Each structure stands twice: as structure tokens, then as C-alpha cells.
Amino acid sequence: MYKSLNNYKNKNKMIIINSKVGSLAKIIIAVFALASLTISFNASALGQLMVSPTRVVFEGNDRTKQVSVINNGSETGRFRISFVRRNMNADGNIKEADKDEIGMYSDEMIRFSPRQVTLEPGQSQTVRLLLRKKSGTVDGEYRSHMMFQSLPDAATSDVSKLTSNNSDKFTVTLIPVVGITIPVIVRQGKLDSDVTLSDFEIKQGNTVKAQSVLSLKINRVGNRSAYGDFRVYFTPKNGTPITIGRINGVAVYTSTNSRTLDIKLQLPEKLNLANGELRVTYLVPGRDEKSGLIAESRLATP
Numbered sequence: 001m002y003k004s005l006n007n008y009k010n011k012n013k014m015i016i017i018n019s020k021v022g023s024l025a026k027i028i029i030a031v032f033a034l035a036s037l038t039i040s041f042n043a044s045a046l047g048q049l050m051v052s053p054t055r056v057v058f059e060g061n062d063r064t065k066q067v068s069v070i071n072n073g074s075e076t077g078r079f080r081i082s083f084v085r086r087n088m089n090a091d092g093n094i095k096e097a098d099k100d101e102i103g104m105y106s107d108e109m110i111r112f113s114p115r116q117v118t119l120e121p122g123q124s125q126t127v128r129l130l131l132r133k134k135s136g137t138v139d140g141e142y143r144s145h146m147m148f149q150s151l152p153d154a155a156t157s158d159v160s161k162l163t164s165n166n167s168d169k170f171t172v173t174l175i176p177v178v179g180i181t182i183p184v185i186v187r188q189g190k191l192d193s194d195v196t197l198s199d200f201e202i203k204q205g206n207t208v209k210a211q212s213v214l215s216l217k218i219n220r221v222g223n224r225s226a227y228g229d230f231r232v233y234f235t236p237k238n239g240t241p242i243t244i245g246r247i248n249g250v251a252v253y254t255s256t257n258s259r260t261l262d263i264k265l266q267l268p269e270k271l272n273l274a275n276g277e278l279r280v281t282y283l284v285p286g287r288d289e290k291s292g293l294i295a296e297s298r299l300a301t302p
Helices: 024-035
Strands: 010-018 039-040 051-052 054-059 064-071 077-084 086-088 095-096 110-113 116-119 126-129 140-151 171-188 194-202 215-220 226-236 240-251 258-265 276-281 294-299
Touching: 024 086, 051 140, 051 171, 054 064, 064 077, 064 116, 194 276, 194 294, 215 226, 215 240, 215 276, 226 258, 226 294, 240 258
Parallel strands: 054 171
Antiparallel strands: 010 039, 010 171, 051 064, 064 126, 077 116, 077 140, 086 095, 110 126, 140 171, 194 215, 215 258, 226 240, 226 276, 276 294
16 A cells, blocks of 8 residues: 555645845745744645555564655655654544653654655655664554655755845745655554444535535554554345445554544435444454454444
């Protein structure tokens, strides 16, 4: 499975500010703006990087892992690779951890190479990860996120050149710096978790084109994260089950004991959800219900 920049919705923008002020002042302003600006966006127009796999897990005797980075765009790209610390909240969103926040992070245990690559169109690069646990590592699950960040062209990233214009006008140049992240998880010792589903609510679409949504809450107890695929089935009264919803790759990390989830429902025309039964399953990816069922709930639809 690959993760592409097309699916990532956060980016930093380098701001270049040009006005009739001293060059040193302009550089200071530009660097300050780069450090402080974060904007949400849809990066579909800049999706030239693909990463596989989309999550890395070290457990048992695992010591090395590999991640493939592929430039599937039409231009040469430069990419920086680094670790960031992020936590999940009750909405299921991933937020950057506070600098002083204490947590169980994996980046201190991982060595990786290379840290920056230049890829021609269609070219790939293998990033190698090496696990080095410290002596006396406490049992638990450690997680940080590996970031693959697209870098601007060298010509456009030279602040001094971009700010050398002697124009009296005040201008702002935005240079996109986009990136995607994947979780890198290290499991130490015997870990477990128990997952239940609750707080179900069906939200009907207000228009013909609007999809109905099943909203639910995932509850997790234990010292291990949960990760799997959701399926939603509906069985009409005296009928056979049909699949009406699915979503893959849903995680509940150890930074939260619960999270909400919305699943869009694909309802056949004229299907009435009344007088039947909904069944929701949460499964380990690639396994069936006999061997990989994480959680299951059934509810009647009056």
C-alpha cells in the first residue's frame, strides 16, 4: 500500500516578503514567517511523492525495516526525511505534540538513512531504518511519525535573491513545502488492548446527492494501539446481508482512549434502513473474522 501527497492535507509554506527595506531585515522577516506559518490545504495538485508501506511496526525480534520513496511526478524532486512527534485526539485528528510533552516516542530508538534524496521522475529510493533500543527500555508501545517533505527548488529557496528586488511595492511570495507522514511504532514486551464500539448514530443526507453517514465511537483500553478496517452490513427483515459501508486503515493510538469515526454509507436506491439490523466489524487488515476480529457490534434499526 502506498501513501501519496494527494492524501495529505497539511502543509507549511515558505513566505518570501519583498519590500523597500534592508536586505538583512527582509531575510529575518522571511525566516520568521517560514518558522511560524502553518496552513491547511488540499495537496492534490502537488502529489508527486509516494511512500510504501504506510506504517512501520517493530515488534518481537525485528531490528531493521525498509520504506520505499517513489517520485511519480513529471519533474525532479528533492525530499527531506525526518521524525516528528504527534498525538491523536478524541476526534481522530493527529496533532503535533508540544515540545515539552512527555510521551513514549520511537524516534530516539531509530536510526535511518538517507535523510535527504533527489529523485528523477519515476525514480525510487529505499530508506533503511535500524532499531536500537536502550538498555532497560520500559515495556510499552512507542510511536513517532516519519515525515517525507518536499523541498522547493534551490533557485526559489534562495531568500537573498528573491528579496533583492528594489521595487517600492510590498509583495509576498508563497513557496509550497508539502509533506506526508507515516507512523513508526516500536512495541516492547507483552502488550494488549481491548476495543469496543459505541455511540452509534445514523446521519441522513439532506439532499439527493448527500451521503448518509454512520457515526460511532471507538473505545480502547490497554497499552497497545488498535489498527484495522471497518465494514458495515445491513440485513433487511427476512432478507440477506448487504455491505453498505467500508473504510480501511483506522487507527486508535495510545495517546487517546477513544476516538470518533464517520463512515459514509453506500445505500442502494430505495433501500430503507428501517426494520432491519446493522452489523459493524473492525478487522485486522488482510484477515477474516475468525482470526482477525478486533470488535463487533449489532444494532436493530426500528
